[in-house]
Every structure is written in structure tokens, then in C-alpha cells.
Amino acid sequence: MSGGAPSRTERESRLLRAFVELADTLVDDYDVVDVLHRLVDHCVQLLDAQAAALMLSDRRGGLRVMACSSDRTRMLELFRLQASEGPCLECVHTGEPVLIADLATTTGRWPRFAPLALEEGFVSAYAVPMRLRRETIGALNLFRREAGSLSEEDLLVVRALADTATIGILQERAIRRGEVVTEQLQTALHSRVIIEQAKGVLAFAGNLAMEEAFQALRGYARGHNRRLADVARELVAGELRPAELLAVRPRSRSG
Template structure:
């Protein structure tokens, strides 16, 4: 088998793993925060993307950053929300994909976001809505350091990943009625708050970067077959000591 064929086989295997993990959310209890972090990681591994992020709508109609492949991506997504402009916001508001093959050509369209993204080293962005029928609950966003469009195969994959993740977030009754399950979405958003607090505790105790602290938290939760939010809460309230988790500091945290 030549290198190209081997690479394609490996990609197909990873793609199958990604869809199997997302499909599990349809039939079993699952940790939505961890699932969505795995989703953005799959996007970086499988697609021609440097980084990926995911925003979800909250109960008040606002948007929150729920998953990201790097701290840099999180900050750029948060900057969009603060600036009130950018491809990801347009994607959510329109319910349609927003493809930006050259950010340098969009400085008038997004005078605050485009220069900031370029400063961070990104040259193109592709935002895909997480939508069921007429309801858009969020957006899956790909950031690239190269200009140019995504190839058709990658466009199909990211659309399918976004659609599968959307269905996994919605309950069967809500699917029938065409409504968003706001309680489940809000639980995920609230969980993110305590997870951020736990990351801070670990970062301080172990002199870690925030991304390193998150990987420690994920590894400990996965090794114990527990939810991220449960472990985070115990750490924040003192039921777990940071040292109990820091033993997993060198865990891979791979999906």
C-alpha cells in the first residue's frame, strides 16, 4: 500500500470513529461537553482546518462558545461575540453556511473581526450551521491558515458532522415538535462554567496553561468513566484535591 492510499485509509478510519462516537449520543446517555470537544478535535484531524470551534445558543437567544480546539480559537470566537460581527454570527443568524476563502478581502464586511483573525494568523474561515429543520441552535466553525475554499469532500464531511451532532443534542420529542431542548442545552452551558473554574484551580495548583489543565481534567474524567462537569464540581468545592488529578498530567486526552 503506498503512502497516499495508507493516508486515505487512516482518514476513513478516523472518519468512521467520529461518526460512531456521535451516533452513540443518539442511543445512550452521554457527556455533551466532552462530545462537542471531540467533535472539534475530529474536525482538525479529518479536515483541511488549522483549528475549530463551536458555538451554541443559550435560553436567552444569545450565543456561547462551548467547544474549541485551542485557546487561540476560543479567544477568537469570544472576540466575535464581543464585537458583534463575524462569519460565525452571520451563520447562526442566517441559518446558512458562511464560507470566507480570503479574510483579507473582508475587512470592510467585518472591520473588527477580520483584522483580528488575520493578526492571529488565520487566512480563511468556514462556518456551518447546526440546524434541524428551521431551528438553528449553533454553528461549527473551521479556521485555516491558508486562503482558498474547502474541497467538496471536506464540505460534505463537516456538514454531516454538524448535522449528526445537532441531532445528538436534541431529544426525540423535541425533534417531533421542531423545538430545541433548551434544558439540555442550558445544562451544557452551565457545565462549561464550572469546568472553566476547575481549569483555573488546576492551572494554579500545577503551574499549567489552561489548555493543559483542561486535558488533565478530561483524562481524569475519562479514566474514571465520569462526566467532566461532575469531576469539575468536586474539584471546585474541594471534594477532590488538585494533586489527585495532576497524576494524569501526562495523559494524552485523545479521543
């Protein structure tokens, strides 16, 4: 970090702010991309790093750069390269931290990533998994311009930040899945009401029992390869006349 490591008081204050921001994702609606960008900025300041990036696994199992502390083209190239090799990829695959004190020792291990990182002036790299129980969804990456290992305290900090961010991201995904399920359920419930109304319209128009009216409704929908709820909605709205459904009722029964 160009300004040097923060003082103990500054570090504690920033660490508190970071966790408060991450905690907000658990209780309020939030912009996940903005939160992740703030997270990597906190990492640079808290951990005396020169660069940080957060990468998440996509649905195909690849890695995508979600946030990075620098928008420089070469930096983005470096981070994206980790989709095919590098500490981040290994971290996600193993679910364990990959801590490299000296990247010069890894040119054989990562022949494309290591030289590029060194060319950019990064000497050490650390990747910590974003994992909840058995699910690893990505990794938090740090880069420094000096060789050396992360201190035990720094490792605890970055793991805690990664864990908290992971919980927030997974909760956001769960909420979205829940919204989809809720929407589907609500649609199904609403469709059921419309179908009951359509049965009543048909029963009255054709002097039918409700079960007969339902069979006529379903027979028409099947015969015309349409959704039952759509036919019911049109019938209730007056866009479809009861006589049209009743006219095909005997044929639908034979099917």
C-alpha cells in the same frame, strides 16, 4: 494541520470513529461537552484545519463557545468575538454556510473579527450551521492558515458532522425536557394519592362524606395560603391534627 493532511485510509478511519462517537449520543447517556470537544478535534484532523470551534445559541439568542480545539486566550477571544460579528454569527442568523476563502477581503465586513483572525495567522474561515429542519442552534467553525475554498467533499463532511451533532444535542435537550415533564407528572400523581388518603383521614375523624372532607381540606389550604398537597401530606403524617382542619370548615364554605 502541522502534520499535513491525513491519508485517504486515515481519513476514512477517523471519519468512521467520529460518526460512531456522535451516534452514541443518540442511544446512550453521554457528556455533551466532552462529545463537542471531541467533535472539534476530529474536524481539525479530518479537514486539514488549524482550528475549530463549536458555538451554540443561548436562551437569549446570543452565541456561546461550547468547544474549541485550542484553549489559548487569543483564540477564545476570537471565537467569542463572533457573538457580535463574524462568519459564525452570520451563519446562525441565515441558517446557511458562510465560507470565506480569504479573510483579507472581509476587513470592511467584519472590522474587529477579520483583523484579529489575520493577526492570529488564519487566512480562511468557514462556518456551517447546526440546524435541524427550521431550528438553527449554533454553528461549527473551521479556520485554516491558507487561502482557499473548502472542497465539495470537505463541505459534505463538515455538514454531516454538524447535522449529526445537532441531532444529538437536540435529543439531549428533549430528554431533559421530557424528564422534567415526567417528574412533574409523577409528582402530580403522587400528590393525588396523598390527597385521597387525607380525605379518608378527615372523613373518618369528622364523620363526613368524602366530598365534604375534600372541601374541608381545600378550605384549610386556601385559608392558610398553602399547597393542597402539602397540607394533605402533613395530615397523613400526623403533623397536622384533623380537628384543626375541621374547625375552619364552616368558614371555608362561606368563601
